Amino acid sequence: MSTVSRLPAADPVGGGEPDAAPLVTIVLPCFNEHEHVIAEVERICAAMDGSGLTYELLAIDDASTDDTLALLREAAPRFPHMRVMPFRRNGGSGTARRIGTQAARGEIVVWTDADMTYPNERIPELVDMLVADPTYDQVVGARTSESGTHKVLRVPAKWVIRKIAERLSNSQIPDLNSGLRAFRRSVSLPYLRLLPPGFSCVTTITLAFLSNQHDIRYVPIDYAKRSGSSKFHFVKDAYRYILQVLRMVMYFNPLKVLMPPALWLITIGLLKGVYDMVVHPVRFSVNTVLVFITGMLIAALALLADLIVRSRSEG
Numbered sequence: 001m002s003t004v005s006r007l008p009a010a011d012p013v014g015g016g017e018p019d020a021a022p023l024v025t026i027v028l029p030c031f032n033e034h035e036h037v038i039a040e041v042e043r044i045c046a047a048m049d050g051s052g053l054t055y056e057l058l059a060i061d062d063a064s065t066d067d068t069l070a071l072l073r074e075a076a077p078r079f080p081h082m083r084v085m086p087f088r089r090n091g092g093s094g095t096a097r098r099i100g101t102q103a104a105r106g107e108i109v110v111w112t113d114a115d116m117t118y119p120n121e122r123i124p125e126l127v128d129m130l131v132a133d134p135t136y137d138q139v140v141g142a143r144t145s146e147s148g149t150h151k152v153l154r155v156p157a158k159w160v161i162r163k164i165a166e167r168l169s170n171s172q173i174p175d176l177n178s179g180l181r182a183f184r185r186s187v188s189l190p191y192l193r194l195l196p197p198g199f200s201c202v203t204t205i206t207l208a209f210l211s212n213q214h215d216i217r218y219v220p221i222d223y224a225k226r227s228g229s230s231k232f233h234f235v236k237d238a239y240r241y242i243l244q245v246l247r248m249v250m251y252f253n254p255l256k257v258l259m260p261p262a263l264w265l266i267t268i269g270l271l272k273g274v275y276d277m278v279v280h281p282v283r284f285s286v287n288t289v290l291v292f293i294t295g296m297l298i299a300a301l302a303l304l305a306d307l308i309v310r311s312r313s314e315g
Helices: 037-051 068-078 093-103 120-132 151-169 185-194 201-211 234-252 254-279 286-314
Strands: 024-030 055-061 082-086 108-111 138-143 181-184 216-221
Touching: 024 037, 024 093, 024 120, 037 055, 037 068, 037 120, 055 068, 055 093, 068 082, 082 093, 093 108, 093 185, 093 201, 108 120, 108 185, 120 138, 120 181, 120 216, 138 201, 151 201, 151 234, 181 185, 181 201, 185 201, 201 216, 201 234, 234 254, 234 286, 254 286
Parallel strands: 024 055, 024 108, 055 082, 138 216
Antiparallel strands: 108 181, 138 181
């Protein structure tokens, strides 16, 4: 990247050309965050104004049932770089992030949350890392602690899901589902249609980048206790995370998911077949045949899925 678009040093709140495209677009989904949404907007804008980076803040109200939208509209004149984007019906944080990224005018898109958990004052730092090193396409704030609800259950569950993702993507992933990240919009556009409506959208964008050899840099960050009530449901959302990891790896590399169990079943079937021939010659047991045929069917499905993926890539 040859040039970096920054605000004039003499005008910290951005008195540049209003029609000029900013360097950064910050997508901020808001759903029933009336107690602290303005404090979060103030923190983000103060950090960005102080950095000198040109930016826009897309505050997306996801059909809140409280005063979130009214507060955002009331505060809009105080924040000239903020655009309020209201939804008529709730679509989930993934939908808000997808639509916000599609509507972004900035070359670099930042995702974060409005619940006071992430250190949003460090957003300029993440953006500067992308600007300084064009070999990275995404910078993720990797949380060094867990302060969310259901901590006793979340920590081991997220560890297991993360290890599955690392195994399937052949990558080390310090934080699979961090909500604070900056990435190049042009790189993300082909993958936006894959984003699910819920929390697992952050997992999706991580695996989409890694599966297509887009390098990600991880930066350790603190993670505070959220303000307000959590929208995270442990059982439902943990299931969705696991399903989304498998879905994304299947989408880009189905052999990674399907071929190992296929080979195991074929091997077990062959070994059981040898055992059957020794114990009772010229007769295979029914379970031996079923295990072997199941392995062959999964292997055939894996090869067919891989052929579809390759045909899609070449097209």
